[in-house]
Amino acid sequence: MRALMLTGDRHSEVRQVPRPVPAHDEVLVRVTVSAVCGSDLPHYRKSAQDLGHRLHTVPGHEAVGVIAQAAASGDGPAEGTRVIVYQHSGCGDCTFCLSGEPMFCADRRTLGNHRSGADGEYLTAPATGVLPVPADVSDAMAALIACNFGTAYSAFRKSGVAVGDRVAVFGLGPVGCCVVALAAAAGAEVFAVDPIEGRRDLAKTLGAGTVIDPIAQDPVAAVAAVTEGRGPEVIFECSANPAAQTQVMKLARPHGTVVLLGANNSMEIDPGVDVIRKELRVIGSWVFTQPEFPAVLRAARSLPALQHLITDPFPAHRAPEALAAADAGHIGKVLIDWS
Ligand SMILES: [Zn+2]
Ligand SMILES: [Zn+2]
Known part of the structure; x- marks a missing residue:
């Protein structure tokens, strides 16, 4: 089958690799659309030496496709069912696996790390790790939901944002933009922060009331100035930029909430000043759980503006350009068409 492979130092290529073979309790999925995630980029930027096993593993963890071969065990969806592949799988028996986490x-x-990933024509997945997609959800929207929107939804639900709250969102890649759409729809006043103009424009389209270029002005001062000098009720950090991570902790108000979504960097905080003496609530949020999936779908349906995040997919033979576009700060979601 054809698959995208990382070769190191921001290079990748499409080449022929063996089609993965499903185990007894796994399905074979023919991928129609995969999507590039911000969390793929730190690996894309690594040298070939630092890539280690990823040099030989199909990357990507956001996949939509059709069941090409049902599980021999009889578990899971039938052949022909359109599905999202849930990015993590586990032993199947522990407390967390049994609760869909x-x-x-x-x-x-x-996917794309410990097992062959999304950016190829086929992948295998546990029969319990594929989520059927309703007919009214397009492949492109399903790919957005498979990671970024699901991630944003789960973080938003944990945050407890209420109508009338002030919400700041740092980092306006697809996850940050999805948070903007959710917060605006919930009746919050949204401040959206990103150095890329096109991303700020997209955030406005999705409901941000105020957009801030953190290069042109200090976002902490700008947001504090319109929130009694004390910061907004809730802040989402979606950039993984160490400077932004420091800024959100400074901007947070007493009794405020900071939700951390941007990973792959370390941050420095002063626990006394930044957390304890503000009685701050700091929440980490990773990905949506399998039981949350029906609610994720309902939320996506209620937000038609999410369509603005969808851009034309790159055809499979141009998949390396998709990674390069994401690395360069593409506006909206980067998709690859494997159909
Ligand atoms: Zn992702
Ligand atoms: Zn387990």
Whole structure:
């Protein structure tokens, strides 16, 4: 089958690799659309040496496709069912696996890392790790939901944002933009922060009331100035930029909430000043759980503006350009068409 492979230092290529073979309790999925995630980019930027096993593993963890071969065990969806592949799988037996949270399993395996990933024509997945997609949800929207919108939804639900709250969103890649759409729809006043103009424009389209270029002005001062000098009720950090991570902790108000979604960097905080003496609530949020999926779908349906995040997919033979576009700060979601 054809698959995208990382070769190191921001290079990748499409080449022929063996089609993965499903185990007894796994399905074979023919991928129609995969999507590039911000969390793919730190690996894309690594040298070939630092890529290690990823040099030989199909990357990507956001896949939509059709069941090409049902599980021999009889579990899971039938051949021909359109599905999202849930990015994490586990042992299937522990407390977390049984509650639909395999990302917390001690034996967690993630697409594109511990197992062959989304950016190829086929992948295998546990029969319990594929989520059927309703007919009214397009492949492109399903790919957005498979990671970014699901991630944003789960973080938003944990945050407890209420109508009338002031909400700041740092980082306006697809996850940040989805948070903007959710917060605006919930009746919050949204401040959206990103150095890329096109991303700020997109955030406005999705409901942000105020957009801020953190290069042109200090976002902490700008938001504090219109929130009694004390910051907004809730802040979402979606950029993974260490400077922004420091800024959100400074901007947070007493009794405020900071939700951290941007990973792959370390941040420095002063616990006394930034957290304890503000009685701050700091929440980490990773990905949506499998039981949340029906609510994720309902939320996506209620937000037609999410269509603005969808851009034309790159054809499979141009998949390396998709990674380069994401790396360059593409506006909206980067998709690859494998159909
Ligand atoms: Zn992702
Ligand atoms: Zn488990």
